[in-house]
Amino acid sequence: MSSGAPSTPIGEAADRAPGVLLRADAARNVTQIRAAAIAAFRGRGLGTPLEEIATAAGVSKATVYNRFGGRDGLIDAVIGELVATEMYAIMDRARRVDDPWEAIATYIGDRRDLQYREPAFTDALLMTYPNSAQLVALATAATDMSERLLQRGHDAGVLRKDFTAGDLYYADVANGLALRALRAYSREDYDRRTRFFTDSLRPR
Helix, strand or coil, X not given: CCCCCCCCCHHHHHHHHHHHHHHHXXXXXXXXXXXXXXXXXXXXXXXXXXHHXXXXXXXXXHXXXXXXCCHHHHHXXXXXXXXXXXXXXXXXXXXXXXXXXXXXXXXXHHHXXXXXXXXHHHHHHHCCCXXXXXXXXXXXXXXXXXXXXXHHHXXXXXXXXXXXXXXXXXXXXXXXXXXHHCCCCCHXXXXXXXXXXXXXXXXX
8 A cells, every 4th residue: 555545445434424424413403403492492481383493493393303302302401401400499599598488488489580581480380291301300399399398387387377389389370371471561560479479478
């Protein structure tokens, strides 16, 4: 073999190059689809049509299915950045508050703050997509946290006895649906109404 001959057989190099390009294209598609999904879900919730996400990402709807398996897989891929990471942080923050009432007030206030900023939070509450493993895990953790915090409040006598984790869930669902329909009201009014709601939970 002369010194100018390639060290790798031409046939092997030719076979390898398309695979390298395909992997690069696939990685780029995944990045673009994730970014488009986060932008769409953040603005409009998890029900945004996949066709719109695909168009924003510059790919076909079939590519979304090929890379993520459909909506549930796409939700699993982005829900951490949208909701889950912050929601787990909210739970940890409430857990670290020593005073039972302050723990409850902090938890409710932080949940409502996230709900105001992130429409996907209401979809997570409603379990609109129950085949998303990440949403199921988040819902289970949040329910357990709510029950623990409220029981602690009941035991300390700082929370009205008839208020349950189910009541908190339905109050937040109602709040989220109102936000979706009546987004025009101000953050100042929203925070004031959150304080009214929280104060109503004290023993009577």
